[in-house]
Amino acid sequence: MEEITDKPEVKTVIETPIFNASASDDLCGILLKDSVLHLAKLTGAVAVFTFGNIDTKSFKDLTIPIIDITQIKTIIEKLTYLQHEDQFQIQEVSESIRTEADKNASLLMSAAAVEYSLGTIECGIVIGLIRTQNSYSLVVHSMEENETVQTVRECEKRVSPETFRSVLHLSLNIAMKGREGKKVGTAFVIGDEEEVLERSHQMIINPFRGQDPGSEISINKKENWETVMGFAQLDGVFIISETGKILSAGRYLDVDTRDIHIEKGLGTRHLSSASITRDTNAIAVAISESGGTIRVYMDGKEVIFVEPNTSLVEVEGRQLANNPLN
C-alpha cells in the first residue's frame, strides 16, 4: 500500500454540490466508491470488503485485497464453525450481516422519506453516516429510488402536495398527541370531492357548512389544526377538497366494503376509508384510535403505513422508513 505523506486538507466549510440523480443511475455508486478509495488510502486499510451486488472494477488501483463477502461464504463458514462448532450458525451469521446492512440503509431511506413526506426536504440525493456498535457505515441514497417517496408522488398527482403533506403532518400530531390525554381515531378523505360527497352523508350537522367563498377554512393553514383536532373526536370522517378546503366533518361514507382487504384488527373506519378510494380518485388517511398508527389508502389499497411510536414507516408491507419525529 502506498504510504500517505501529505496530511489531508481539513475544510471547515463544505460546499454541497447539487446532483441530479436521474442524470446518472449509478451516481450513488460512483460517489461511494470514490469515498471508499479515499478512505482506504487515508486510513492505510488492509482490505476492502463489499457486501451486495457491487462492481469493484473501479477499485483496481488499490493494491489491497477487495473482498466481496457474498462470494466468500467459506470464510464465514470456517470462522463460525470454529467458534460454535455448529454448521447452522453459518446461516445466522450471513443473515445478521444482511440484516445490519439493510437496517442501516433503510434507516437513512426512512428518515429521508418522512422528511420528504412532510415537505422538509426536496427529492434528491441524501448522504448518511451511520454509527453502529462496532462500526460506521456510509450510505448514499438517491431518493428517486425511494418507494415511499414514489408513493407520495403518486398521491400528489391526485391532490395538491401542500394538502397531502398538511394532512400527513396533522395526522402525526393527532396520532402522537391525541386530545386532552385521550387517543383519537379519525380519517381524512382528500380530493375527488364531488364524487366523495355524492357517496356520503352527514351523521351530525356539518360544522364546516356555509363558509363564505374566498374565506374558506383550509387544512393547509396551521392555525386551523386546533379546530380540526377538536372535531376529530366526532364520529365519521373529514372531507377535504383537492386544494385543502375543509368541506365537512362528521361525514359517513356510504360504501360497499365487500372485496376490500385491510389488515386484521382494523375496524370499520379503515374499511370504509379504503373503500372510498376504490370507488373514487380520492386519497384517504386514517388514524387508528387503538393503535395510534396512520395508514394512507389509494385505489382501495394501503400504500403507506406510519407507526409514530415505534418509528416505523412501511409501504405495501415492506419496512422502509424511520420516523424522526420521535
Ligand SMILES: Nc1ncnc2c1ncn2[C@@H]1O[C@H](COP(=O)(O)OP(=O)(O)OP(=O)(O)O)[C@@H](O)[C@H]1O
Ligand atoms: N362508513 C363509515 N364512514 C365514516 N365513518 C365511519 C364509518 N364506519 C365507521 N366509522 C367511524 O369509525 C368509528 C368506529 O371505528 P372502529 O373502531 O370500528 O374502526 P377503526 O377506527 O378502523 O379502528 P381503530 O379502533 O383502530 O381506531 C365509528 O365511531 C365511526 O366514527
